[in-house]
Amino acid sequence: MHPKDNMLRAIKRDCPAWVPCGPEAIRIIYPPVVERPNDTGYDAFGVHWTFEAGAEGGTYPSPVAPVIKDLHCWRDQLTIPDVSALDWDSVADAIAVIDRGQYLVQGFIEMGLFERSYLLLGMEEALINYTLEPDLMSDLLGALADYKIALITKFHEVARLDMIWSGDDWGTQDRLFMSPILWRRLIKPPTQRLYDCMKAHGILVNQHSCGKIEAIFGDIVGMGADMWNPCQPCNDLAALKREYGERIAFFGGLDSQFVLDRPGTTPDDIRREVRRRIDELASGGGYIAAPLSLIHI
Secondary structure, eight states: OOHHHHHHHHHTTSOOSSOOBSSTTEEEEOOSSOSSOSSSEEOTTSOEEEEOTTSTTSEEEOSSOOSOSOGGGHHHHOOOOOGGGSOHHHHHHHHHTSOTTTOEEEEEEOSOHHHHHHHHHOHHHHHHHHHHOHHHHHHHHHHHHHHHHHHHHHHHHHHOOSEEEEEOOOBOSSSBSSOHHHIIIIIHHHHHHHHHHHHHTTOEEEEEOOSOOGGGHHHHHHHTOSEEEOOOTTSOHHHHHHHHTTTOEEEEEEOIIIIITSTTOOHHHHHHHHHHHHHHHOTTSOEEEEESSOOOO
């Protein structure tokens, strides 16, 4: 069986011949919008980022004045990127060299609605306003969702995407950033619109969310996510597989934080971690084995 066909079988829980190892039959392609610069500078929304070699991803939001200084005036303070003005020729050039017979094409769309909201407001201010100004936050999230839908639509028009890695971190190490009730009220409806857009174009949804998100995992499944990554073990992965394994695929699960990237980890430690995740998540298909994050060697 070809790796691409096996990957699709794993995603669709249709008797894959082996557990795929990471994106072995996936090629990632990026839209021509700067959601996170590679060096010190500004992203497409005017948020300033600072480069630091030791930081995960290399850059992090700079502790400077937020783009939105007064939520009541966000429409005057925020400029949303014009999707039609982006350099889509670069995407066409990138897609032209991918062998579609060998690989699935995955679009990479990061900084989801929650992430973008706190990048624009600052984390503390965003979390306060989610509680105190839910209607204004809902309006802001709706506008951001409109932008994401336009981006997804154009991206697919140019690249004919098989799937989208849709990133939005909703959890910390031990809980959600907000209550499940508030998440369902404010984050879920506009995120559902993104899913609906992807589904309308026949695009598989690979939802990325770090942290302990099991309190809303049933919602994510019900919304139509096809995959979830990175499957951090702070969640009860075995229980989630038992309850939802017939409806969603698990992508990740290999513990970078406390096993793979831990000083002194041995090959036997790694073998035990891989064996554990396969035993927990691979039954019936629906598992792609991968680390939670990059490993430092």
